[in-house]
Amino acid sequence: MPFGEILRVALEALRVNKMRSVLTMLGIIIGVGAVIAMLALGNGAKAAVNERIQALGTTLVTVVPGQVFTGGIASSTDRAQLKTDDYEMLLTRGTTWTAVEPEMSRNQQVQYLTANTNTNIIGATANYPDVRRYSIGVGHMFTENDDLGRKRVAVIGATTATNLGVTAPAGLIGQQIRINGVAFDVIGVFAAKGGATGFNDPDDQIVIPLGTARFRLFGTENLRSINLLAPSEDKIDEVMAEAEKIMRRSHRLAVGRPNDFQIRTQADFLNTAAETTQVFTYLLAGVALVSLLVGGIGIMNIMLVSVTERTREVGVRKALGATRKTILAQFLIEAVVLCALGGVIGILAGTGTAAILHSALDWNTQVSIPSIVVAFVFSAAVGIIFGVWPARRAASLDPILALRYE
Template identity: 50%
Template structure:
């Protein structure tokens, strides 16, 4: 809380080298020092979302006093904006305080719930993984026959999990999109078949004055293509609007690439051509005399 403004956010107790390990810098102010960690100082470094929620746009938060769980903390730094990068944790919506301050003053615990470790060289990742596991098993006094009562995850595991989830989600969306395209294509075909039936005399007149089968076919194909592209345009606009709405509601950063828009229009055009082909061919094969007599 600051002044009359409140926000719900995550409080993280950590060590002064958090920025180095997590690769996040303080764009304003600084991180807390080892001395502040040792003395359990009531200082904090806030994320950009917290800054935006508590302070006015032109207000400098450095040196201000914010209340966290009824305790006053001095703001000494603001983290750079990282954006939502996967999962449910937003790195911009958090407040960092010294680990000892969090344990003794705020949470009343003497243990660490999680720890982030950075290796000097990526080639040492596997060795570091087993070293950390061995140390933790010794600290937890686990026998050789006992399973780990903790989890260790490296960046590769996290990326693999996120990639698998993304692929599953993409496959699901592709299936939904495929069904939608099929239903939309059938709808276009039905509309065009009705149009061909209602315009039978028009087709006969056009043929009587010299229109070729190819001309009739191209006319109805272009109409089907136009219908499909109009639907594609509405779909793209709806998708862009939904993306912006989701970004605003969930505080996510969304990206709409020009390639995805181009692919959407290509699929829309393909659906129009494929499902408009049968009605167009049916119109082109109409007998001129029969068409002129149609009522």
């Protein structure tokens, strides 16, 4: 029998049992759709993290607290501290970097008129926008004199302004807010930077002078990090080497003792974030693939039922000259068509779900061509794998016994 005739007979069999065919495809549709949607979420999260880290600049080197070592053993809980003295040494003794910017931060309650929000309060120096690549939307940044004078002035992020009920940022300039009960004058609002990932929004923050944060708000000299700006990517290794030398001297670490601080570049953050999002992407895709396997088992079950129901039909075809290969191809084509058609619908459903999540919930989603190809090929493979057994069973039926079957 020609292949075209075999295909026509297989499609006719599926058309006769429309409802059963649709229900059989449902498992594949859900599975493929889930795979596409989950991979889109994972890829979108990865792209958002990459975009945000790249926005910080590829020449940014960050010094952060490290583990405390006691007797050569790293503590699992204690972390060393970065002090303002470390910042002063890096500022006065460094020769390879173009800027040094320290940061201390805490999450605190902020009030403006009747609105309030809890946000990240960052104590930093006046060069914060240059090092961190922020731009001022309205108003201006505080100055070094504001820092030395410990003035209670603040520059607010765009998201924070929105959370405080401000629709026109320009109207916030000159107004007074309260941070943990302490009054601050708003002198500027950052332009929106974007790149929010989950609960981490770079526009949801308030930056105040380091001296003000240290003496009037936080009451500590502990720093969260110290940022160094290398003149170029080629100089990053030199910057890291000199920073390590100065920090070891500042912390009075003897020769042979491990560092109690870490020096990281944007590439380090990028690799860590990429590995984390990759794990979650694979986890989500794995859960979705289970749906495909369940759908494949459902197809095998339905095809076995179909073979039983059409035993006499198989007997008639064999009596009329249909070969074992023809019967095998017919039932296998039915299974593959079910999975392939379900895969196409699933791709549309998954792509649509990703678009809805992006537009309705503002989640970062990114549908990739490889994920669509993999999902479709996998769905077709499911049809072949789970369709072989029912097809072989139908092909192996004895024509005489099949004709007698009731």
